[in-house]
Amino acid sequence: MEDLLARIARCVERGKISTLSPFPKDMLGTAGVTELVAEALASSIPPQNILRKGLIAGMETIGERFRLNKIFIPEVMISAKAMNSGMRMLLPFFEGNKITLKGxxxxxxxxxxxxxxxxxxxxxxxxxxxxxxxxxxxxxxxxxxxxxxxxxxxxxxxxxxxxxxxxxxxxxxxxxxxxxxxxxxxxxxxxxxxxxxxxxxxxxxxxxxxxxxxxxxxxxxxxxxx
Amino acid sequence: MQPQKQYNEFIVALEDLKLPESTFLTELLDDSMAEHIQEEFAEVLNKVKGIIQPRAGYAVFHPGEFSIHDSYILCGLEKFNSKKIVTRALERSDYLYVFVVSIGGEAEKLVKKLMAAGEYLHGYFADIIASAYTESCAAWVEKIISDRAAVAGEECTMRYSPGYCGWDVEEQKKLFSLLPDGFCGVQLSKSALMIPLKSISGILGTGKSVVREEYQCGICEMNDCLRYKV
CATH class of the missing domain: 3.40.50.280 (Cobalamin-binding domain)
Structure with a gap:
């Protein structure tokens, strides 16, 4: 389970939305956020964990790199788009209170x-x-x-x-x-x-x-x- | 009453506007995403090129219509409290030019649309490209003025805008009062905000004794200057 969440985080960090995403080049043809979130949901991983340990974890890494001036804003934006692709899949779980945000x-x-x-x-x-x-x-x-x-x-x-x-x-x-x-x-x-x-x-x-x-x-x- | 003035207004051809190299992010990226980001940038660049409507214009103030003092400028019926950085740069001017440029409001509509759709990268690129074109438009009008000055054997100062070099942005209201309403399609809000946002206003001087000095940002200590902070 942890491995799957770590892979989601990695895909968010790299801006890898789906298998079809043309970038990053070194991840061509591999699963992206959407496939991995689907797999996590199918594996009954709690949506809250997918959000916190997958999507948000990936953004935390990229945010910290941005804070340290190791990357530039376009890369953060690519990651944010990848995160949003996963968030959209989690939307149904917000209604059932299976996911809560920080506030x-x-x-x-x-x-x-x-x-x-x-x-x-x-x-x-x-x-x-x-x-x-x-x-x-x-x-x-x-x-x-x-x-x-x-x-x-x-x-x-x-x-x-x-x-x-x-x-x-x-x-x-x-x-x-x-x-x-x-x-x-x-x-x-x-x-x-x-x-x-x-x-x-x-x-x-x-x-x-x-x-x-x-x-x-x-x-x-x-x-x-x- | 303000003296009768002549105003020069231009529609600027896109091919006359050059974007600075720094706009293209070439120095920023060297990882595996670089190529992709450049492609995305090129796509947005083409979109922005297709919708901007660059305009530029100015009014010329002749000898006797303005005077430059230690920390203010009298121009027409207005008194610009433009501070010493500006007055020193302009003090030898024989002619004072009040200018406005704008690329219109379509680019900022595009930015809003992209951002609202979660297309942050494209929205961000559209914003910086639009800003770069606006700056380029200001450079264009400066060149028009400096070329005209050169024919007369005159030098041209750098351009100065309210909001920079200690010159209060509120004074933009005075500057616009020297121009016709809606000049170059630009209106001023109560808070001295130019609408469309992608617009620049300012002044510059020309004259036989003018010495063109670069901006002194390196030694300036004004912490709230946009040019210094952005």
Whole structure:
């Protein structure tokens, strides 16, 4: 069983979706994520184990390599696509509560800002790490962020901004979240931000690395908040 | 009232836009996925090429229509608090050019569509290719201006944009007030965001005494500058 899960993890890491995938070249013609997940399900391996020890384990490895600057973002994205191919096969098990995720994280670009590539990449990393991600999109008002965090019983909210003008709008959202939902962690990111700015507006966490955010969430989300 | 101005607006041919070598990820990849990633990149590049609509334009401010001071620039009826890095670079200019370029909004729609479909790699590539074309469009308009200046025996400065070199991005509102509404298809949001996103605005100067100096990012200590951080 462990061997099968390790193979799933390896396929996620290498971005190997199926037998037909034309890459990586050294895995041509071998089974990919979809075949191996099907085999694992047929072997009665619990879906939760397939998720945690197969799909997420593969993404953890690739995320750590990214954090250490050993690979670049395109390779993470190829892995994320491979993981998603496996996740789709596990979807039916979410309904029966045979699989649980780590919790829900809200992601949003703050009011006034329409940039979303950074937010999307963070969302991709969080999904790969086993979090349920609710993406509110761009130009999101503080009250919408708060109401969605409440609605989804979110463990955390990740806010993004790319301009020095719009990053100022983070402060209201952070204040409202801390006031209304004090248990919810607020993470902020975006090119013009800094540790000192994040500290000044009262955010719980700032990093330029999505993988650091995952480590923070894994260490700071208690069972009560998830 | 603002003085009557002439505005030059161009539709830029795609073949006139060159993407910098760094866009092609050639230095990044040497493992077994490299070839595949390059193929995917080429596919997205063709898609983006097919949908962008590059436009560029500028307004020229002649001697007497602007003045450059220690830490600000008076241009038309506007006062740009553009800080010393910019004013020093422009101080010997005889002519000031206010420019805007854009590649239109189709590329960012494609990025959104790809990302929403979980095609992260293609979405990411589409985004960086679109950004590279926007930069290339800005380089194109700079070359148009510098070529014109060269004919008159003038040198051209580097280009400077609100949001960089200590110049507050909020000042983009002043810059756009010097141009017709919707110039090059670009509108400004309340938060000084250009829409479409893949647009660049800025100023540059030309003149017989201008000395073109490279950007001083290497010695700049502004930690919140996008150019420095990205």
């Amino acid at each position: 829900t994280v809200i992601v949003a670009t703050v009011q006034g800002d329409l940039h979303d590539i950074g937010k999307n990449i963070v969302g991709m990393f969080l999904k790969g790490a086993g979090w349920n991600v609710v993406d509110l999109g761009v130009n999101v008002a503080p009250e919408v962020i708060v109401s969605n965090a409440r609605l989804h019983n979110a463990a955390a909210v990740c806010l993004s901004a790319l301009l020095t003008t719009t990053m100022l709008n983070m402060e209201q959202a952070v204040m409202d979240l801390h006031k209304e939902l004090p248990r919810v962690k607020v993470l902020v990111g975006g090119a013009p931000l800094s540790h000192s700015f994040a500290e000044r507006i009262g955010a719980d966490f700032f990093s330029t690395s999505p993988q650091e955010a995952i480590i923070y969430l894994d260490e700071n989300s208690t069972p009560e908040t998830v």
